[in-house]
Amino acid sequence: MSTATVNPDFATAISNYDPVLGFEVHVELSTNSKMFCGCPTDFGAAPNTHVCPTCVGLPGSLPVVNEAAVEATIKIGLALNCDIAEWCRFARKNYFYPDMPKDYQISQYDEPLCSNGYLDVDVVDEAGEHRTVRVEIERVHMEEDTGKLLHTGGDTGRIHGADYSLVDYNRAGVPLIEIVTKTIEGTGALAPEVGKAYVTQLRELVRSLNVSDVRMEQGSLRCDANVSLMPKGASEWGTRTETKNVNSLRSVERAIRSEIIRQAEVLDAGGTITQETRHFHETTGDTTPGREKSDAEDYRYFPEPDLIPIAADPQWVEQLRAALPEAPSLRLGRLQKEWGLSDFDMLAVVSSGAVDVVVATVDAGADQAAARKWWLGELTRIANSEGVELEALAITPTQVARVVALVEDGSLNDKLARKVIEGVLAGEGEPDDVVAARGLAVVSDDGPLIAAIDEAIAANPDVVEKIAGGKPQAAGVIVGSVMKATRGQADAGRVRELLFEKLGVDA
Amino acid sequence: MSSQTSLTAAEVEHLARLARMSLTDEELTRYAGQLDQILHAVDRVGEVAVDEVPPMSHPQPLVNVWRADVVTPGLTADDVLAGAPAAEDERFRVPRILDGE
Numbered sequence: 345m346s347t348a349t350v351n352p353d354f355a356t357a358i359s360n361y362d363p364v365l366g367f368e369v370h371v372e373l374s375t376n377s378k379m380f381c382g383c384p385t386d387f388g389a390a391p392n393t394h395v396c397p398t399c400v401g402l403p404g405s406l407p408v409v410n411e412a413a414v415e416a417t418i419k420i421g422l423a424l425n426c427d428i429a430e431w432c433r434f435a436r437k438n439y440f441y442p443d444m445p446k447d448y449q450i451s452q453y454d455e456p457l458c459s460n461g462y463l464d465v466d467v468v469d470e471a472g473e474h475r476t477v478r479v480e481i482e483r484v485h486m487e488e489d490t491g492k493l494l495h496t497g498g499d500t501g502r503i504h505g506a507d508y509s510l511v512d513y514n515r516a517g518v519p520l521i522e523i524v525t526k527t528i529e530g531t532g533a534l535a536p537e538v539g540k541a542y543v544t545q546l547r548e549l550v551r552s553l554n555v556s557d558v559r560m561e562q563g564s565l566r567c568d569a570n571v572s573l574m575p576k577g578a579s580e581w582g583t584r585t586e587t588k589n590v591n592s593l594r595s596v597e598r599a600i601r602s603e604i605i606r607q608a609e610v611l612d613a614g615g616t617i618t619q620e621t622r623h624f625h626e627t628t629g630d631t632t633p634g635r636e637k638s639d640a641e642d643y644r645y646f647p648e649p650d651l652i653p654i655a656a657d658p659q660w661v662e663q664l665r666a667a668l669p670e671a672p673s674l675r676l677g678r679l680q681k682e683w684g685l686s687d688f689d690m691l692a693v694v695s696s697g698a699v700d701v702v703v704a705t706v707d708a709g710a711d712q713a714a715a716r717k718w719w720l721g722e723l724t725r726i727a728n729s730e731g732v733e734l735e736a737l738a739i740t741p742t743q744v745a746r747v748v749a750l751v752e753d754g755s756l757n758d759k760l761a762r763k764v765i766e767g768v769l770a771g772e773g774e775p776d777d778v779v780a781a782r783g784l785a786v787v788s789d790d791g792p793l794i795a796a797i798d799e800a801i802a803a804n805p806d807v808v809e810k811i812a813g814g815k816p817q818a819a820g821v822i823v824g825s826v827m828k829a830t831r832g833q834a835d836a837g838r839v840r841e842l843l844f845e846k847l848g849v850d851a
Numbered sequence: 852m853s854s855q856t857s858l859t860a861a862e863v864e865h866l867a868r869l870a871r872m873s874l875t876d877e878e879l880t881r882y883a884g885q886l887d888q889i890l891h892a893v894d895r896v897g898e899v900a901v902d903e904v905p906p907m908s909h910p911q912p913l914v915n916v917w918r919a920d921v922v923t924p925g926l927t928a929d930d931v932l933a934g935a936p937a938a939e940d941e942r943f944r945v946p947r948i949l950d951g952e
Contacts, residue, residue, distance in 0.1 A: 375920050382923030391941040392932060396925030412920035433908060440871045442945040494942065510942035513931070642869055647908035655914035 354601055355533075357573070357608030363535040364581050365528040365600065366570035367479075369546060371521045371556045372489060372563070373416045378517040379488045380407030380450065380651075385519075387562055391512035399488075399517035401446030406650050409434075413486060413519035414457070415664065416555035418656060420521055421458025421484045422665050423549050431655045432457050434486070434648040442511050443490035451487035451522075453645040457654065458484035463549065464673065465541040466691065467534055474687045475534070479542050480526040491516040521556075527570075527581070535571075535604065540597040543567050544695055547593075548672040551700070560591050561732045567596055571603040573611060582607070583617040587631050589624045592731065593697055599624040603631055626731055672699075679703065683712045696720050701734050704741030710748040718744055722762055726769065739768045746775040760784045760833065786833055790842060796829040797822070797843055811847055819843055858887045 378385055381398035397405035421428055435453035461481035469475045492515050497507030523546065531538045547558045547565055558565040572584035585607070590599045602624075607617055622631040670678075676699065680690040693699055698719045705715035719734060723744070727734050747764055750756040756764060756779070767778030779785055800822045801808055810818040819840060826839045860876075863883045867874045874882065928941045937944035 377920050377922045381925075382918070382921060383925045384922045390928065392928040392943075394925065395928075395931045396923075400926075400931055409917040410920050411917040414917065431914070438869075440869075442943070442948065493948075495948075496939075506947055508947055509945050510939055511945055512942050644869070649909065652909060652911070652913045652916040 351601070351605070353605045353609075357604050358533045358535075359576075361573035361575055361582075361604075361608055361611070362529065362578075363531065363600075363604050364572045364574060364584070365525075365531065365535055365539055366584070367523075367525045367528075367539070367542060368568040368570070368586075369523045369543065370489075370566040370568075371420070371523065371550055371558060372565075373413055373519040373521060374556050374564070375410055375412045375416065375519055377410055379410055379413055379486070379519040380517055381405075383514075383517065387564070389514055392514065394514040395516075399445075400513050401444075407450060407648075409651060409654070410519060414654060414656070416519070416553070417457050417484060417486050417521050418661060418664055419553045419555055419668065420523070420550060421461065422661070423553055423668055423671070424458070424461035424463055424481050424484060424523070426458035426461030426481060426484055428656055428661050429455060429457050429459070429654075430658070431455075431653055433653045434651045435645045436648050437487075438644045439642075441490075442509060443493055443516070445491065445513060445516060449488060449490065450648055450651070451645075452485035456483035456485035457656070463542065463546060465538065465545045466673075466694070467537045467541045468688060468691055469534055472688065474691075477528070477531065477534075477538050477541075479528055479538075482524045482526045484521060484523050487520050487522060489515050489518040489520040536597040536601040539569060539600045540593055540695065543596045544593050544697060545672065547697070548694070548699060552669050552672050552675070554669075559733060559736065560593065561736055563591075566591075569596060569600055569603070571600055571607065572617070573604065573607045575611075582611075583619050585617065585620055585622050585631075587622045587624050588634065591624075591626065592733065593695070594728065595624060595626060598629045599631060602629055606631065689716075692720060696724055696734070698724070698734055701741050701744075705744045705748070708742040708745035710745040711752075714748040714751070715741075715744065718748065718761075718765075722765060726765075737769060738771065739765060743768050743775055750775060750779065755779070755785050757786055757835070760786060783831065784833065786835070790838070792830065793826065793834055793839060793842055794846075796826045796834070797839065797846060799829065800825045801843075801846070808847065811844075811849060816844070816849065858883050858890060 372385075375385060377383060378394075378399055381396050383394045383396050383399055385394070398407055418428055432452065432455040434450050435455075436448040437451045437453070438448045440447050459482065461484070463479050463481065464476050465479055467475050467477060491511050491513040494510040494512070495506035496510060525542070528538065528542075543565075547560075550556050550565070551558050556564055560566070567590045569587045569590055570584045571587065572582040574580060574582050585603060587599045587603055590596050603622070610617060618633070621634040623634050624631050676690065676694060679699070680687075683690075685693075693702055693716060696719070698716070701719050702712065702715045705719065706712050723734060723737060723739070727737055730737075744765075747756070747761050747768075750764070751758065751761050763782065763784055764775050764778045767773075767782055768775055772778045772781060803825070804822055807818050807821045811822075822843055823836055823839050826843075827834055827836060860879045860883050863879050863886060864874070867879070932938040932941070932943065935943050
């Protein structure tokens with residue numbers, strides 16, 4: 345969001361090249377059962393317990409399409425202004441990799457269920473002006489997720505140098521929707537922000553449809569970012585790379601920025617870009633090469649003979665269209681008005697992925713400004729340092745609203761409120777439990793303060809003498825010992841006031 | 852569609868690599884010849900294809916055969932791992948993946 349610190353390498357790259365972007369976003373649907381069999385889809389079960397002959401590809405098993413997954417895909421397609429195919433098929437994508445027990449993935453190839461849509465995303469440009477960028481959607485298709493590999497031995501869980509791998513097929517066959525954009529040109533220096541805004545706003549859109557929990561840190565929303573550069577003024581695209589392992593909204597922006605810088609450096613040095621998959625590293629913020637991309641023909645796609653084509657009844661599609669919830673863009677406009685925010689402030693909420701938690705906190709009784717302050721400040725800081733999304737934090741909007749209420753009625757100051765939040769996050773219970781257990785309430789009554797000040801005065805006659813002798817800065821010792829006696833719950837300013845009052849000196 | 856299909860040994864080698872098969876030069880030449888015959892046989896079907904008959908991927912003219920989104924019982928980890936050549940920690944154990952690449 346902030347344009348305060350412009351990376352000089354990035355600025356150089358953008359002055360010489362125009363970035364061209366493309367995104368493949370995978371969304372795991374939150375259906376009860378898998379795409380082609382009745383196994384459950386819950387995240388986090390013991391390994392290989394959500395499996396059956398179909399999803400582990402045992403001979404003789406046959407897939408049958410989950411109707412709810414088709415419906416969810418149509419909803420996503422409609423929300424993205426796509427055409428819904430009157431007739432389409434599944435296809436086999438053939439490849440050998442132990443994450444797919446069948447040695448092929450059932451996907452869609454040249455006949456996706458949804459195609460030709462768009463999503464308008466909002467960004468703020470360098471001049472602080474609000475800009476809408478239309479991201480065109482090429483297709484939305486259905487497929488099945490793969491199993492999970494655990495690389496063992498060698499170099500700490502990385503595939504390179506691993507001695508062997510362990511496979512859990514619980515995730516194999518979970519309904520997966522792939523949303524593919526057309527190429528996005530003309531974003532210039534805004535490319536990283538446009539990328540982040542697209543994924544953020546796509547996530548909000550899918551979430552509003554209630555078809556996926558779209559949690560990046562759990563992998564139910566995954567983003568592959570394609571980046572290529574073309575010299576300024578050129579009309580032909582350069583070779584693109586596809587960056588995977590982009591596991592947070594913030595990483596989308598960082599990955600695009602670092603890939604633009606890397607490609608510009610390669611091109612400036614007279615080198616060429618290899619078409620390949622690259623892996624983004626959360627800790628360093630850069631990308632390293634993965635496998636070289638297979639050509640589509642190497643997947644030897646062909647129509648899936650075990651499945652019957654899908655022909656969505658136009659009446660059904662129209663019913664689904666009529667029942668779509670309020671579009672997030674309209675909802676955001678409404679919230680912005682209700683809360684009386686500037687474009688800039690509203691975008692800060694959106695790009696932090698905080699809209700829903702702020703709304704829920706306001707619904708739980710908090711003032712919107714206070715709700716925004718905590719979610720965009722302290723809680724975003726904690727979420728970033730833990731590398732998780734706001735919703736994944738172990739504190740609910742209701743609990744945040746309670747903290748806000750405690751600050752408002754003067755029971756807590758901001759410093760203590762942060763400790764209460766820390767306690768809630770550490771699993772110490774509700775905010776009130778943490779206040780009680782940790783003894784965190786602000787001491788607002790002067791009585792206990794005066795008693796503590798009296799004690800401190802008695803214990804430090806030399807200091808009192810100095811203050812009385814015209815050295816008010818010596819008061820720090822007494823204030824300090826009062827704060828210590830009240831375990832930091834006193835208002836230091838008030839302690840100072842009371843102390844000078846008592847000693848009859850001017851501060 | 853060409854009826855002069857001719858598969859080269861290099862193409863067969865590429866296919867073998869995609870199928871993770873290691874073939875000798877002698878096998879490559881032999882299979883290239885055999886696969887070529889099969890492709891020619893399939894090409895002959897193309898000769899009788901007419902415009903009025905749409906391509907077909909399934910013998911039944913059905914659409915929308917699907918199931919309700921209901922969880923049904925599956926296999927236990929013990930069951931599913933019983934046939935695995937190797938298992939560890941309730942997971943399938945597979946040889947190193949990127950060997951030699």
